[in-house]
Amino acid sequence: MMGRIAILGAGGFIGNRAVEMLALGGQYDVRPVVRKAQSLALASRFALDGRVADGCDQIALEAAFTGCSGVIHAMAGDPATIIGAIEPAYRAAEAAGVKRLVYLSSASVHGQSPAAGTDELSVLSDRQNIAYNNAKVRAERRLLELRQEGKVEVAILRPGIVHGPRSSWIGGFADELLAGEAYLVDGGRGICNGIYVDNLVHAITLALKSDAADGEAYLLGDAETYSWADLLAPVAGALGRSLDDLPEPGMERRHGLVSRLQGVRPLRRVVRSLPRPLKAALRAGYRELMAGPAQAGSGPRRPVASLERSLLHRCAWKLPHDKAASELGYAPIVDFAEAQRRTLGWLGFAGYPVVS
Amino acid sequence: MTANAANIAIAGCGAVSTLYYAPALALLQQQGRIGGVRAFDPDMDRARAFAGLLQEARISPSFADLLAAPADLMIVASPPMVHADQAIAALNAGRHVLCEKPLAVGSAQAQQMIDAAARSNRRLLAGHIRRQFPATNAIADIIQSGLLGDISAVSCFEGGPFAWPVSGPGYFTKAASGGGVLQDIGTHCLDLLTWWLGQPAGLSYEDDALGGVEANCLVRLDYPGFEARIRLSRDWAQPNVYRIAGAKGWLEWPVNDPVNFTLYLSGSGIAHVRTEAPAGDEFHLAFARQIEAALDGGANAVSASAVLPVIAMIDACYAARTPMHLPWLAPDEAARARTLAGTAS
Numbered sequence A: 001m002m003g004r005i006a007i008l009g010a011g012g013f014i015g016n017r018a019v020e021m022l023a024l025g026g027q028y029d030v031r032p033v034v035r036k037a038q039s040l041a042l043a044s045r046f047a048l049d050g051r052v053a054d055g056c057d058q059i060a061l062e063a064a065f066t067g068c069s070g071v072i073h074a075m076a077g078d079p080a081t082i083i084g085a086i087e088p089a090y091r092a093a094e095a096a097g098v099k100r101l102v103y104l105s106s107a108s109v110h111g112q113s114p115a116a117g118t119d120e121l122s123v124l125s126d127r128q129n130i131a132y133n134n135a136k137v138r139a140e141r142r143l144l145e146l147r148q149e150g151k152v153e154v155a156i157l158r159p160g161i162v163h164g165p166r167s168s169w170i171g172g173f174a175d176e177l178l179a180g181e182a183y184l185v186d187g188g189r190g191i192c193n194g195i196y197v198d199n200l201v202h203a204i205t206l207a208l209k210s211d212a213a214d215g216e217a218y219l220l221g222d223a224e225t226y227s228w229a230d231l232l233a234p235v236a237g238a239l240g241r242s243l244d245d246l247p248e249p250g251m252e253r254r255h256g257l258v259s260r261l262q263g264v265r266p267l268r269r270v271v272r273s274l275p276r277p278l279k280a281a282l283r284a285g286y287r288e289l290m291a292g293p294a295q296a297g298s299g300p301r302r303p304v305a306s307l308e309r310s311l312l313h314r315c316a317w318k319l320p321h322d323k324a325a326s327e328l329g330y331a332p333i334v335d336f337a338e339a340q341r342r343t344l345g346w347l348g349f350a351g352y353p354v355v356s
Numbered sequence B: 001m002t003a004n005a006a007n008i009a010i011a012g013c014g015a016v017s018t019l020y021y022a023p024a025l026a027l028l029q030q031q032g033r034i035g036g037v038r039a040f041d042p043d044m045d046r047a048r049a050f051a052g053l054l055q056e057a058r059i060s061p062s063f064a065d066l067l068a069a070p071a072d073l074m075i076v077a078s079p080p081m082v083h084a085d086q087a088i089a090a091l092n093a094g095r096h097v098l099c100e101k102p103l104a105v106g107s108a109q110a111q112q113m114i115d116a117a118a119r120s121n122r123r124l125l126a127g128h129i130r131r132q133f134p135a136t137n138a139i140a141d142i143i144q145s146g147l148l149g150d151i152s153a154v155s156c157f158e159g160g161p162f163a164w165p166v167s168g169p170g171y172f173t174k175a176a177s178g179g180g181v182l183q184d185i186g187t188h189c190l191d192l193l194t195w196w197l198g199q200p201a202g203l204s205y206e207d208d209a210l211g212g213v214e215a216n217c218l219v220r221l222d223y224p225g226f227e228a229r230i231r232l233s234r235d236w237a238q239p240n241v242y243r244i245a246g247a248k249g250w251l252e253w254p255v256n257d258p259v260n261f262t263l264y265l266s267g268s269g270i271a272h273v274r275t276e277a278p279a280g281d282e283f284h285l286a287f288a289r290q291i292e293a294a295l296d297g298g299a300n301a302v303s304a305s306a307v308l309p310v311i312a313m314i315d316a317c318y319a320a321r322t323p324m325h326l327p328w329l330a331p332d333e334a335a336r337a338r339t340l341a342g343t344a345s
Helices: A013-025 A058-065 A079-084 A087-095 A131-149 A168-179 A197-209 A228-238 A257-262 A265-273 A276-291 A307-313 A322-328 A336-349 B015-030 B044-051 B063-068 B080-092 B107-120 B134-145 B181-197 B282-296 B304-319 B331-341
Strands: A004-008 A029-034 A070-073 A100-104 A153-159 A161-163 A194-196 A216-220 B006-011 B034-040 B057-059 B073-076 B096-100 B124-127 B151-159 B202-207 B216-223 B226-233 B241-246 B249-254 B260-265 B269-274
Touching: A004 A013, A004 A058, A013 A029, A013 A197, A013 B331, A029 A058, A058 A087, A070 A087, A070 A197, A079 A131, A087 A100, A087 A131, A100 A131, A100 A197, A131 A153, A153 A197, A161 A168, A161 A197, A168 A228, A168 A336, A194 A197, A197 A216, A197 A322, A216 A322, A228 A336, B006 B015, B006 B063, B006 B080, B015 B034, B015 B044, B015 B282, B034 B044, B034 B063, B044 B057, B063 B080, B073 B080, B073 B282, B080 B096, B080 B107, B096 B282, B107 B124, B107 B304, B124 B282, B124 B304, B134 B181, B134 B249, B134 B260, B151 B181, B151 B216, B181 B202, B181 B216, B181 B226, B181 B241, B181 B304, B202 B304
Parallel strands: A004 A029, A004 A070, A070 A100, A100 A153, A153 A216, A161 A194, B006 B034, B006 B073, B034 B057, B073 B096, B096 B124, B151 B226
Antiparallel strands: B151 B241, B202 B216, B216 B226, B241 B249, B249 B260, B260 B269
C-alpha cells in the first residue's frame, strides 16, 4: 500500500474512474471527497471512507485530507468554481500534511485548436474566447504561486479530450445521436487530442510519485493520432447510425451586445443598471443586425455548432506528451482500439440501444 | 380546523419529509383534515426546518417524547434501519403507523412489525407512494382486465445520476439503508410489478457492488410465458420507462408520472392516456391521499402484509446476487472486482 489518496471531485467522470482504478489496483487507500453526499453513490460501490467537503471550504477540505499523503484535484465546475477551488484545496492540503497535490487542468489552456508546435513551453493566455480555458490558465497560475510559498508539492496535468465510459464526449454524443441533434464540423476530420480515461488515471498515479513532477505541467494524450470521426464513428455504429448521415452545422454567432458588454468587467455594473426595456431593445437590435438573410425553405433546422466544438473539430495539431513520457515515464496503458472496445461495452451496460 | 382533525406524529425530518410529507400535511391542515403535527429528528435543525414548513407543528426533543405525545397516526420516515424499532414502539403505544418504504430491511423485521400491529390491533401501512397514482391504478385495471392479452414481455428501465439530497455518506451503507439501488427504487418497482402481474415463479439478480452497496443492478423475474427485466441505476440516465407488452397491445408508463401513460391496442392505435386526477401537484396530492388512507384505513392504503412478498424478493435477490459484468474493466481489475464483489454484504 502506497498511502492514502484523497480524490476531490470523486463523483465526476474522471474522479469516479480514478476511485475505481485505484481501489481495484490495491496500491492505494482511496478516500473519495465530494461536495454533496449524494455524489458518493458510485464510489459507495466500494467500502471506502467517503467524505463530504465543498471544494471552496478550506476547513472541511482539511478534515477530508487529514491522513492523506496525496490529493487528486479532479473537481469540475464553472469558471468561478475552477478558480475558487484552488487556494482552499492547496491550503487545506498543507494544513493536513499532504505531500503532493495533482491538479487536473486541461489541454484547453492552449486553446481548443492549438497552433502547430504547441507544447508545455508555449505561452498561455487568460484572454481566450472561452471562459473555461481562461479559468484553467488562472487556476494553474494560482496553484504555482501557492507552491512558491507553500510546502505541498504540485503536479499539473493537462489532458485533452478525456474519453471512455461515462465521458460526456461519448455519452453526450450518443444522446445527441438518439435525439437527432448530433453534428460534426467539417465531418470531424480534425485531430482529436484525446486521452482514454484509464491512460489519464495512470498518468495521475505517475504524477503522484515522480520526483520530477513538482511544479511542472504535463500535456497528456493517447499514443495514436486520430480524428473526431475516428473517435465517434464506432459510437454511431453501435447505435446503428452513421456519421455520414450527420448534417454540417451552422456556426455559432458572436455573443450578443449585452453579454459582450457584460464580459467587460468595468461595464458590468453599467449593463446591470440599464432599464430592462433598453436591454431588451439592445438585444433585439443586435440579433437583427447579426441575423443576416433568413434561411430559405421550411426544412429541418441545421444544428448550430458551438465555438468550442467548431475549434475542436478543426484542430490540426496533435499535442505532444513527450515531456510526460520522459519525466513521468508516461506511456498509455490502453491502446485506442481497446479503449473503443471498452467504451462500446459501457454503452450497452448503460442502457443505450446498442445494435449487436 | 374541524373537531375531528387528526393529530400526526412524524419521526424523521429528512428529504422525503421536507419535500413531500410537509406539503401534503400542509394541504391536509388547510382542509381541516389534520390538526397538529409533532416532529422528531435526531438533528434538531432538520426538525426545526420541517416544522417551519407547517402552520401548526411542534418539535419533540426525543423519540420517547414524540411517542408520549397524543397522535392518531405516526409517520415513520427515518432511515430504513430504524423503521422496525420506531414502528413497533409506536404500534405498542397505540398509534396507527404509516412507514416509509422500504418498510423493513429484511422479511424477519417486517414480520415482527406485522406481528406488533396485530397484537396492538393498529394499522401498519407502507408508504408505497406510487400505488396512489391514478396512472398506476389505471394500469393495474388494464392488465387485470386482460385488455393487453397474454403478457409477453416486461421491461423496466429506471434511474439516473443519484441526486436525492441524503444527509451524509452513511446513507450509502448496508447498515443504514439495507442496500443500494435495489433497496431504494427497486422496492417501488417490484411492488408495482407484483401488484400488476402477481408473484413471479423465480428470479435472478446481479449488481455492481464491490464491497459496498450497489449503484446498478439487473433483476429478472420469471413469469409463466414471459420475463420481466428490471434495470436500475444510480449511475447513468435510463429511459425511465416501464413497458408491458401483451398479445393484444402494449403500454408504457413514464416512471413517477402520476397521471400519464401510453397505451397501444391492436387495431386501435396509440393512445396517450391522461387519467383523471384532481388539479394541483399530483405528487403532493398522492402523499396527502396516502396519509388520509392511513388515517381511515382506506381501500388504497397499502398494508404491511401486502408488501411482505416484495421484501422477501429483495432478500432473495441479495441472497442470490451475482456480479454484473463491467465491460470497461481491465482483466486484472475484473479479477479484483470479482474478489471484492464476493465481499459485498
